[in-house]
Amino acid sequence: MGRLENKWMRAVLPALLIHCSIGTVYCWSLFKNDIASYIGKPIGEVEWAFSLAIFVLGMSAAFGGRFVEKDIHKSSLLAALFFVVGMAGTGFFIYQKSLIGIYISYGIVMGIGLGIGYLTPVKTLMLWFWKQKGLATGFAVAGFGLAKVIASPLMEYLLGERNNEGMLVHTANVYTMFYMLAGIYLVMMVIGHVLLKKPAGFEEENVQSQSFSYKKVLTNKTFIGIWLMFYINITCGLALISQEKGILAFIGFGAIGLVSSLTAVFNAGGRLMFSSLGDRLQDRNTVYKMIFISSIAALFATIVLDGIQQSSAILIILLLCVVNAGYGGGFSSLPPLLSDRFSLNSISTVHGLALSAWAIAGLSGNQLSALILEKTHSYDVVLYVIMALFTVATFISMFVVKPDKVFLESEEVDRGKEMVASKVFSK
Known part of the structure; x- marks a missing residue:
């Protein structure tokens, strides 16, 4: 276990695992047209699921900061659960052709996981890299940006072939993709949750955060x-x-x-x-x-x-x-x-x-x-x-x-x- 007690294993790797998972929210443009086509709704109405997810991300971060401050282990686990349940729920409601369900699962439930997950590794990184705080946050947030580069080819593969009009040959792939991604990101985020740890001497703050x-x-x-x-x-x-x-x-x-x-x-x-x-x-x-x-x-x-x-x-x-x-x-x-x-x-x-x-x-x-x-x-x-x-x-x-x-x-x-x-x- 002593080999794990370093900034790369306890801060950088878990931060990348968490942020490379939740950063896939920016892959929305790859499948939004497929969702609209499958459920039979205008793309403009479906688009609000993404806007809602970003809004809930910001607001859950705004109201969840104190919770993250108190216990990064609970917050990282909660982020994983909300994000994965929201992603799997999105697949289920696409299958049900329920736009409201997509708003709730992708926009609200997954959005909460995004906000809590985005905040959770940041302070831990700055504590491990206390002389290079910018480099530390750069690692985590770069993972959020790279998620699109990493996940896009995987999503295109899971969505499958398209015809000459750009429509999916197997339309069921729209919702099955979300189920499969939920499983992948569950593993990644849980590993990140287990590895994430503040350095010795930096236990959860109490007096200062209470004031x-x-x-x-x-x-x-x-x-x-x-x-x-x-x-x-x-x-x-x-x-x-x-x-x-x-x-x-x-x-x-x-x-x-x-x-x-x-x-x-x-x-x-x-x-x-x-x-x-x-x-x-x-x-x-x-x-x-x-x-x-x-x-x-x-x-x-x-x-x-x-x-x-x-x-x-x-x-x-x-x-x-x-x-x-x-x-x-x-x-x-x-x-x-x-x-x-x-x-x-x-x-x-x-x-x-x-x-x-x-x-x-x-x-x-x-x-x-x-x-x-x-x-x-x-x-x-x-x-x-x-x-x-x-x-x-x-x-x-x-x-x-x-x-x-x-x-x-x-x-x-x-x-x-x-x-x-x-x-x-x-x-």
Whole structure:
């Protein structure tokens, strides 16, 4: 057992197992049309299952942070149960052709598993990697981004052959796929649950977490600023990413699947690169300035060349890769930034509250670009709006999110824990 007591086996591996499982929520586009066709409902109505899942993810994280803070073993097991039951239930209700059932199983039940599962490994990783918190969260959140790359080929295989119209030859594969995936992810998440463990000297906190003040956090200007720029980054990312396929088709680029895989790699790579870069910077908020400014530069370059229709395919793909990388980097850089401002002691709770921005952005991001296209029929207008929002986020990062630590009373507690950690890790 002594060989298991290290940061790779007790933090990185379980985090990847959990996040590579729940991250498959982003594979929704692969089978949503098949679900709509099988149950005989419009794709627009079926689409709400995904939006609901992201909303419940954010809200369950917001309200479940204290629970995760108290016991990571219970929270990791609960995440596995909700996620697997939700996935298996989705298969059952597809078979029953019940749209309401799909909303409940995929949107609510699985959404709760997503939120609790997303939070659970993060603090444990930062405790094991106490000198490289950004790298630690990058590992976990990169797993969430890579899930789509890993799971997509498996899902395509399980769905089976398609005819010339793109319809499944064996329609029963739609719901049987969910049953099989539920079994696979049950094994992965339970192994993650068993392996996940905080380092010695970091048992579940009690005194500090009991004195946590929701009001003090939610009314704090720094937290509000972080929440807003995180929300804008997700909204802008979803607004562009959701139109990825349409933009590529509009410019006549055929290898859409290849670009989708490429942007997914940039999404995952950005999660690891930006968060680990933050470990080398004096203020992690600088990472967000880099994300916003690089996205603005890529958008501006495309607009200057007379918009999407006149721009080269290479420039469009570069734009999609840059925004995807920043989208992922915004997620992985959030926990260490909050830890720097509000201390590591209550990070699960504060991180959960900040993830409520994801819940709201999950409802507004896709709809923003869809509404603009409905009114203007122009992808260029979408780019202008996204660039304007990124500009607002840059100003928030520069003038609202200050580099000062907010909860200085917790600083001595964190320092004491770091001294314990240094003794543990030096062995």
